[in-house]
Amino acid sequence: MEQLNNIGASLDFYIFVSIALFSIGAIGVLTRKNMIVLLMCIELMLNAVNLLLVTFSTFFGNGEAQIFVFFIIVVAAAEATIGLSILIMAYRNSKSIDIEMFHKLNG
Amino acid sequence: MDALIIIFITGLIGLFVGMLKNSRLTLAVISVGLIAGFLSMYYMNDYQSIFQSYQGLQFSRTQHMFALLAIGLTFVSVLLGYTYFKEDEEHTSDYYGLMLFSLTGALCLIGFSNLFMFFLGLEILSIPIYVLVGIQKGNSLSSEASVKYFFTGSFATAIMLFGIALVYGSTGSFEMNEIQMALDMGMSHSPMLNIGVLMMMAAFLFKVGAVPFHFWGPDVYQGSSNAVMAYMASVVKLAALFAFVHFFNFTFHSVTPFVAGLILFAIVVSLFLGYLSALKQTSFRRMMAYSSIANTGFALFAVLNQQYGEASLWIFMIGYACSTIALVTINMIVEKETDNIANWKGIGYSNPLIGITLVISLLSLSGIPPFTGFFGKYLLLSSAFTNYLPVVILAIIASLVGAYLYLRLMVLALSKEGEGNKLKMNLTQIIVLILCLGGILGGWLVLLI
Numbered sequence: 001m002e003q004l005n006n007i008g009a010s011l012d013f014y015i016f017v018s019i020a021l022f023s024i025g026a027i028g029v030l031t032r033k034n035m036i037v038l039l040m041c042i043e044l045m046l047n048a049v050n051l052l053l054v055t056f057s058t059f060f061g062n063g064e065a066q067i068f069v070f071f072i073i074v075v076a077a078a079e080a081t082i083g084l085s086i087l088i089m090a091y092r093n094s095k096s097i098d099i100e101m102f103h104k105l106n107g
Numbered sequence: 108m109d110a111l112i113i114i115f116i117t118g119l120i121g122l123f124v125g126m127l128k129n130s131r132l133t134l135a136v137i138s139v140g141l142i143a144g145f146l147s148m149y150y151m152n153d154y155q156s157i158f159q160s161y162q163g164l165q166f167s168r169t170q171h172m173f174a175l176l177a178i179g180l181t182f183v184s185v186l187l188g189y190t191y192f193k194e195d196e197e198h199t200s201d202y203y204g205l206m207l208f209s210l211t212g213a214l215c216l217i218g219f220s221n222l223f224m225f226f227l228g229l230e231i232l233s234i235p236i237y238v239l240v241g242i243q244k245g246n247s248l249s250s251e252a253s254v255k256y257f258f259t260g261s262f263a264t265a266i267m268l269f270g271i272a273l274v275y276g277s278t279g280s281f282e283m284n285e286i287q288m289a290l291d292m293g294m295s296h297s298p299m300l301n302i303g304v305l306m307m308m309a310a311f312l313f314k315v316g317a318v319p320f321h322f323w324g325p326d327v328y329q330g331s332s333n334a335v336m337a338y339m340a341s342v343v344k345l346a347a348l349f350a351f352v353h354f355f356n357f358t359f360h361s362v363t364p365f366v367a368g369l370i371l372f373a374i375v376v377s378l379f380l381g382y383l384s385a386l387k388q389t390s391f392r393r394m395m396a397y398s399s400i401a402n403t404g405f406a407l408f409a410v411l412n413q414q415y416g417e418a419s420l421w422i423f424m425i426g427y428a429c430s431t432i433a434l435v436t437i438n439m440i441v442e443k444e445t446d447n448i449a450n451w452k453g454i455g456y457s458n459p460l461i462g463i464t465l466v467i468s469l470l471s472l473s474g475i476p477p478f479t480g481f482f483g484k485y486l487l488l489s490s491a492f493t494n495y496l497p498v499v500i501l502a503i504i505a506s507l508v509g510a511y512l513y514l515r516l517m518v519l520a521l522s523k524e525g526e527g528n529k530l531k532m533n534l535t536q537i538i539v540l541i542l543c544l545g546g547i548l549g550g551w552l553v554l555l556i
Binding site: 015022025026029035038042045046048049052053056059060062064065067068071072075078079082083086087089090092093094099102104105106 | 257258266272
């Protein structure tokens with residue numbers, strides 16, 4: 001643990017990388033049209049959270065946050081599975097995976 | 108704690124029973140499991156649970172009440188869905204199984220005492236709902252609703268997680284008590300904490316469906332089936348609102364003044380946008396979605412009331428959820444190809460039970476005494492009266508608009524035109540209507556205990 005605690009000096013660096021990853025994911029979700037790219041962007045956001053949690057975990061010197069990371073990985077896998085199956089179902093109904101195609105519900 | 112395990116295992120057993128392709132048997136198994144879960148939750152303190160030592164899930168008295176309400180509302184939704192689901196004998200158990208898994212998540216979200224359970228509960232609650240919304244495979248509206256809900260919902264989850272990570276970074280713990288202590292000592296009020304709290308609040312506003320993150324609600328409610336919509340408007344909303352109130356009344360209570368302005372803004376805009384947009388809808392489910400946005404606005408007053416917030420929320424939610432479920436049941440009975448409100452014309456006179464339920468639930472939603480809806484609104488507004496008077500006055504004006512909306516529907520249903528067409532009702536639908544009537548008329552009696 002002694003060694004691990006030494007990242008204090010470069011903590012900012014990890015946080016900046018994580019915020020950058022998160023923002024890239026968020027901007028991707030907001031601007032891209034392809035649903036598979038949207039799924040990838042959401043995964044990117046979740047991985048940014050993982051990086052942040054691991055950074056804090058080493059900074060505080062306790063392993064709790066690393067267990068949280070495992071939870072996130074499992075949930076992300078479940079979400080990706082559900083997302084892909086919803087995507088396939090939507091593709092069968094509309095023959096497209098462009099998010100702009102979905103505008104029947106409005107008003 | 109045992110109730111969670113019982114409900115989860117009932118869901119699994121239900122999936123296997125579904126292979127027999129007998130929807131009546133599936134309903135019986137699911138109902139027995141839900142009743143067993145309810146009883147085990149009710150007598151929670153009277154016996155030694157094997158999971159007693161686990162600290163992550165603890166039900167205090169209020170949390171206990173909320174958990175019982177969630178199980179009860181799920182039971183009503185399951186009964187409500189029976190007539191609809193039995194058409195599709197092969198997949199009946201899928202609906203019930205997914206609903207019970209989602210209820211497991213709702214119970215985690217009600218009883219959490221650390222962020223692990225909170226996060227898991229939120230996800231176990233949401234993921235089955237993504238599937239339930241899109242379960243009508245051939246229906247393109249349903250799959251559109253599912254896609255929209257999935258992408259916006261998982262985006263909100265990611266934002267929530269980033270907020271959790273930032274809160275952890277500034278307080279150093281995932282335990283709710285320790286976070287609260289760290290905040291109370293005032294050592295960790297940093298920009299990082301504030302950003303984290305704001306991100307969590309944004310995700311919460313999304314999950315409960317309040318302005319400015321309400322846009323998914325109408326689309327998802329309209330695209331899903333009646334039974335799923337009833338479940339989403341009652342149990343999902345209840346669990347998400349409870350978690351929101353619990354977070355901001357206890358754990359973050361030293362930060363709440365900092366976000367109070369934003370919450371007041373969300374309340375006012377939700378109320379007006381919800382009721383005014385509901386006025387021009389022709390689809391019944393879409394109208395109920397806007398009405399649920401407005402009612403969420405009322406429920407958010409509980410966040411600002413530290414002392415009695417949760418108890419008032421309970422009373423408000425039982426009134427709101429019972430009325431909504433009753434109206435959705437009636438919509439299911441009168442629905443033809445579309446859920447247009449014009450179908451409702453003149454149904455009140457020739458069908459006495461429908462007429463009475465409809466009038467009482469609409470009066471309760473408009474907030475007219477002596478129904479539960481009135482007591483809920485009264486408790487929520489009276490606590491905010493001293494500190495936030497302008498917002499309370501705006502809320503009362505908005506609820507007048509809401510009363511116009513609901514009374515207009517009542518006038519339509521009681522008009523003389525189209526009189527005399529008897530509607531067919533199943534036994535389960537009659538039971539649902541009577542249970543909802545009981546909730547609306549008797550829910551406020553809990554106040555006397």
